[in-house]
Amino acid sequence: MGHGGLPRTADVVVVGAGSAGCVLAERLSRDPARSVLLLERGPARWPSDAVRDLRTLPITADSGYAVQHPEATGLGVVRGSGFGGSSAVNGGYFLRWHPDDFADWPTGWGLDEVTTAYDELDRPGGTMGVSAFGDDELSDAARRFEDYWGQWMPIRPPDDPWPIVGVNRVRSNRAGMLRMTAAEAYLRPAARRPNLVIRAAEQVDAVVASGRIVSGVRLGDDVVDCGEVVLCAGTLGTAAILLRSGLDTAIGGDVLTVAEHREVLVHYRTRASGSRTALLQSVVHTQDDLEIRCYSADLADYIDGLVPVGPAVGVAAMRPGTPGTVRLGATGAEVDLGAVAADVADRMANGVAAVVEMLGSSEFGDLVDERSVTVDPVIRTSQHAWGSMPMGSRTDPQGAVEGVRGLRIVDGSILPAPGRSGPHATVMMAACRIGDLLTSAR
Ligand SMILES: Cc1cc2nc3c(=O)[nH]c(=O)nc-3n(C[C@H](O)[C@H](O)[C@H](O)COP(=O)(O)OP(=O)(O)OC[C@H]3O[C@@H](n4cnc5c(N)ncnc54)[C@H](O)[C@@H]3O)c2cc1C
CATH class of the missing domain: 3.50.50.60 (FAD/NAD(P)-binding domain)
Structure with missing residues (x-):
C-alpha cells in the first residue's frame, strides 16, 4: 500500500x-x-x-x-x-x-x-x-414560454425521448x-x-x-x-x-482545443414569486441550432453568492464555430473559451431579439415588469466543455x-x-x- x-x-x-x-x-x-x-x-x-x-x-x-x-x-x-x-x-x-x-x-x-x-x-x-x-410541476415562466412558442412550433410529446426542432419539455x-x-x-x-x-x-x-x-x-x-x-x-x-x-x-x-455552448442571458424583473422548482424545465430548439432556455427563476436563487438580477432566458449556440483552448497552468487546466465566430454571434443576436419580443408579448405581459428587460453584454458558458x-x-x-x-x-x-x-x-x-x-x- x-x-x-x-x-x-x-x-x-x-x-x-x-x-x-x-x-x-x-x-x-x-x-x-x-x-x-x-x-x-x-x-x-x-x-x-x-x-x-x-x-x-x-x-x-x-x-x-x-x-x-x-x-x-x-x-x-x-x-x-x-x-x-x-x-x-x-x-x-x-x-x-x-x-x-x-x-x-x-x-x-x-x-x-x-x-x-x-x-x-x-x-x-x-x-x-x-x-x-409534468404540467403540474412547471414554473409560471416555463408554462408561459411553452404557450408562446407552441403557437408556431411543434411541441414534443413528453414521453418521446428524442428532442425535436420545436418546444422540448425538459427530461x-x-x-x-x-x-x-x-x-x-x-x-x-x-x-x-x-x-x-x-x-x-x-x-x-x-x-x-x-x-x-x-x-x-x-x-x-x-x-x-x-x-x-x-x-x-x-x-x-x-x-x-x-x-x-x-x-x-x-x-x-x-494546448488542447475544447468546444462549448456559449450563451447570452436576457434578464427581466418580475413581481411574481412562485414556488421554487428545478432551474430549467423547458427549452426551444431552433432551426438554426440555438437552444432557448427558460430558467425558472433568478440564477441567484440557485447559486450562492450571485447578485440577484432577475430571472433569465438563455440563448445558447449549440453548434459553436471556433473552439476554445485548454492549457496547463499553475493550478491545473486553464481555459480560454475564445471569441465567438461572427456567424454564430449573428444567430445568437437573432435569438436574443426573439426572446426580447417574447418577453414583451401578451403571454408574459403580467409576469415581466415593464421596461425591465436587459441583455447581458457578456457571452457566457453553459459549463458543457x-x-x-x-x-x-x-x-x-x-x-x-x-x-x-x-x-x-x-x-x-x-x-x-x-x-x-x-x-x-x-x-x-x-x-x-x-x-x-x-x-x-x-
Ligand atoms: C454546473 C454545471 C451544470 C450543468 N448542467 C447540465 C445540465 O443540466 N444538463 C446537461 O446535459 N449537462 C450539464 N452539465 C454538463 C454535464 O454535467 C457534464 O457534461 C457531464 O457531467 C460530464 O461528465 P464527465 O464524466 O465527462 O465529467 P465529470 O462528471 O465532471 O466527472 C469528472 C470526475 O473526475 C474527477 N477528477 C477530475 N480530475 C481528477 C484527478 N486529477 N484525479 C482524480 N479525479 C479527478 C472529478 O472530481 C469528477 O468527479 C453541467 C455541468 C456543470 C458543471
Whole structure:
C-alpha cells in the first residue's frame, strides 16, 4: 500500500468518479477476475440530499463538491468533484441529442447502438430515473414560454425521448426533486464488490508513460501500476492529466482545443414569486441550432453568492464555430473559451431579439415588469466543455488514445461532434456503450 493506503497495482485504474467514471467502474468490475481501482479527487462521502436537491446548484468553491478553473476572460468555469462528479451538481437536464447529431460519429456508433445505450439510462424504469417535468410541476415562466412558442412550433410529446426542432419539455434525471447522480445509479450498487476499490480524496497528477506505453498513474511520489488507465476525469480534468504526462505529440501538443455552448442571458424583473422548482424545465430548439432556455427563476436563487438580477432566458449556440483552448497552468487546466465566430454571434443576436419580443408579448405581459428587460453584454458558458480528444481522430471509437498503448479516455473529452442538447445524457450514453464493448471483448 502507498498514498493513504492505495493499492500498488490493479488491472484497470479508472480516474474520476463522475458521470462517465461511475459507469465504467461498474461495468469493468462486473468481471470478478478484473481488479478495478477508482480514484476520485473529491470528498469521500456520498453527496447528501441537500447537495442533490434540484432547487440548488452547489457549485461555489466552498461547497466541497465543485472546482473552479481559471478562464481567460474571467468567466467562472466550474466542474463537479466527488462521487457523481458534475452529475451531482448540474442542472438536472437530461435530454438526448438529436438523431442527426450522430451523423459524424465514427464507425460503431449507428443510431441503433446509440438508442440501446440511451435506453438503459432514460427509458421508463431506466437507471437514471429520467422523467419529463409534468404540467403540474412547471414554473409560471416555463408554462408561459411553452404557450408562446407552441403557437408556431411543434411541441414534443413528453414521453418521446428524442428532442425535436420545436418546444422540448425538459427530461430530468431525478428521484422526486433529488438529482439521480451517476454515483447513485452505478457506483453505489457496485461499491461492495471485492474487486472494486474506490478511493476518494486522491488526485491523479499524470499517467506513467514510457514512450507510447502507459503503465500506471502517478499521485505525488506514488505510482499505481496497471494494465490500462481509463481517464474519466472530465474534459478539463482529463486535459490536465494528459498535459502533465509528457504525451505531447500523441495528444497534439501542449494546448488542447475544447468546444462549448456559449450563451447570452436576457434578464427581466418580475413581481411574481412562485414556488421554487428545478432551474430549467423547458427549452426551444431552433432551426438554426440555438437552444432557448427558460430558467425558472433568478440564477441567484440557485447559486450562492450571485447578485440577484432577475430571472433569465438563455440563448445558447449549440453548434459553436471556433473552439476554445485548454492549457496547463499553475493550478491545473486553464481555459480560454475564445471569441465567438461572427456567424454564430449573428444567430445568437437573432435569438436574443426573439426572446426580447417574447418577453414583451401578451403571454408574459403580467409576469415581466415593464421596461425591465436587459441583455447581458457578456457571452457566457453553459459549463458543457467537451471534445478535446474526439473519437475518430485523437481517440478510436472506444476511446483508446491513438498510438498509445494502455490509455483510454471515456468522458466528455471524446464527444466527436457538437450536439443540439446539453451533453450529460450523451456522455453517459457513450460510457454505457464503451463499457459494454469492453466487457464483452474480454
Ligand atoms: C454546473 C454545471 C451544470 C450543468 N448542467 C447540465 C445540465 O443540466 N444538463 C446537461 O446535459 N449537462 C450539464 N452539465 C454538463 C454535464 O454535467 C457534464 O457534461 C457531464 O457531467 C460530464 O461528465 P464527465 O464524466 O465527462 O465529467 P465529470 O462528471 O465532471 O466527472 C469528472 C470526475 O473526475 C474527477 N477528477 C477530475 N480530475 C481528477 C484527478 N486529477 N484525479 C482524480 N479525479 C479527478 C472529478 O472530481 C469528477 O468527479 C453541467 C455541468 C456543470 C458543471
